[in-house]
Amino acid sequence: MTKKYKVLLYYKYVNLENPQEVMSWQRELCESLNLKGRIIIADEGINGTLSGLENESDKYIRETMSRPEFSDMEWKISYSNAQNFPKMKIKYRPEIVTLGVKKTGKDVNIDNKAHYIEPEELLNLYENNENFLILDARNLYEANIGKFKNALTPPIDSFREFPAFAKTIEDYKDKEIVTYCTGGIRCEKASAYLRENGFKKVRQLHGGIQTYGDKTGGKHFEGEMFIFDDRLHIPVNTVDPKIISECKFCNTKVSRYIDCNLIGCPSLFICCSECEEENNGSCSKECFDKINETNASLRNNKTVVQANV
Numbered sequence: 001m002t003k004k005y006k007v008l009l010y011y012k013y014v015n016l017e018n019p020q021e022v023m024s025w026q027r028e029l030c031e032s033l034n035l036k037g038r039i040i041i042a043d044e045g046i047n048g049t050l051s052g053l054e055n056e057s058d059k060y061i062r063e064t065m066s067r068p069e070f071s072d073m074e075w076k077i078s079y080s081n082a083q084n085f086p087k088m089k090i091k092y093r094p095e096i097v098t099l100g101v102k103k104t105g106k107d108v109n110i111d112n113k114a115h116y117i118e119p120e121e122l123l124n125l126y127e128n129n130e131n132f133l134i135l136d137a138r139n140l141y142e143a144n145i146g147k148f149k150n151a152l153t154p155p156i157d158s159f160r161e162f163p164a165f166a167k168t169i170e171d172y173k174d175k176e177i178v179t180y181c182t183g184g185i186r187c188e189k190a191s192a193y194l195r196e197n198g199f200k201k202v203r204q205l206h207g208g209i210q211t212y213g214d215k216t217g218g219k220h221f222e223g224e225m226f227i228f229d230d231r232l233h234i235p236v237n238t239v240d241p242k243i244i245s246e247c248k249f250c251n252t253k254v255s256r257y258i259d260c261n262l263i264g265c266p267s268l269f270i271c272c273s274e275c276e277e278e279n280n281g282s283c284s285k286e287c288f289d290k291i292n293e294t295n296a297s298l299r300n301n302k303t304v305v306q307a308n309v
Contacts, residue, residue, distance in 0.1 A: 005083055006057035007229070008037075009076040009210065011047040011096060011185040013110050014069045019043055019092055026064075027090050033060055036085035037229070040096050044110070046070070047096035047185055049228060051085050076183045076210040084229040099189045100160030114191035116206035117178055119215040125178070126220045132176040137162065137190040138226070145233050145245045145255055145270060146209075146223030148180060159186055163193060173198050180205040180212075182225065209236060224255045232257045232268075248283070249275040262287040 016022055019041045026039055030050065035057065037050035050060065064070050099108055117125075125132055126149065136143050136153045143153035154165040177199060179187045187204035194202050205212060209225050212218065218237035223244040225236045233255060235241065243253045252272045260267040261281025269283045282288040 013045040112192040114202040117203040119212040137181040142226035176201045184208040247272040
């Protein structure tokens with residue numbers, strides 16, 4: 001029987017008086033339950049995504065919520081037939097998600113975050129053809145494979161670039177805006193930043209794309225949701241799904257991200273299976289040539305070794 005894994009996505013903005021103690025406790029807890037994934041601890045809270053067998057994941061939820069500071073934690077849950085994280089990582093960082101304004105000497109105040117709009121309310125805005133701006137708070141590579149219908153997708157590669165992007169949309173300061181991201185964590189800071197900088201009618205999607213899909217069937221979300229584990233992306237819309245992304249090489253409509261096959265190349269790109277095979281999993285001609293050079297060198301070395309045996 002195939003084992004079923006429960007994948008947890010969660011965060012909590014809360015002042016942690018002793019983040020190092022929280023890290024030690026979380027590390028011991030995860031190790032005892034054989035969970036894998038990533039957890040970030042900061043003075044401002046916790047941000048994690050973990051995977052484990054159902055009973056271990058359920059115990060992790062119970063144990064974590066037994067702490068007063070995490071007693072009202074919200075959990076986004078999905079399922080997988082495999083363990084999608086290679087190992088367990090727990091790190092301390094200055095922020096659980098980095099907006100990049102601390103270096104200016106004036107950090108965003110999370111208390112200024114926008115009020116939530118529930119998934120069903122957002123669905124109604126679409127169904128009633130309301131006049132609003134749907135604003136993606138994620139990176140462009142995430143939006144390329146899936147986004148809300150008519151969403152404004154910032155041309156950014158890192159959340160640190162969001163404040164600079166916000167300066168380019170000041171004409172929308174009086175417009176009704178709904179921000180969204182994967183699970184909600186980036187919208188907390190993005191919406192606060194917008195409100196602190198004169199955007200008057202901002203709300204944020206409660207629970208992000210994942211909760212929207214769970215509660216509404218995902219109607220009006222186009223493509224798939226990018227995620228940060230080995231799956232890379234998962235379906236959201238079960239009502240009227242469509243593919244919006246295209247293969248980098250042949251422009252075929254496909255929802256399929258892959259890593260470049262060249263060791264050391266960080267490129268992640270959309271590619272159909274046929275072009276992946278034709279290009280040996282490379283993202284470019286340069287990487288294709290390097291892969292071929294490496295393979296040729298390995299064959300030559302093998303020939304020399306065999307000749308000397």
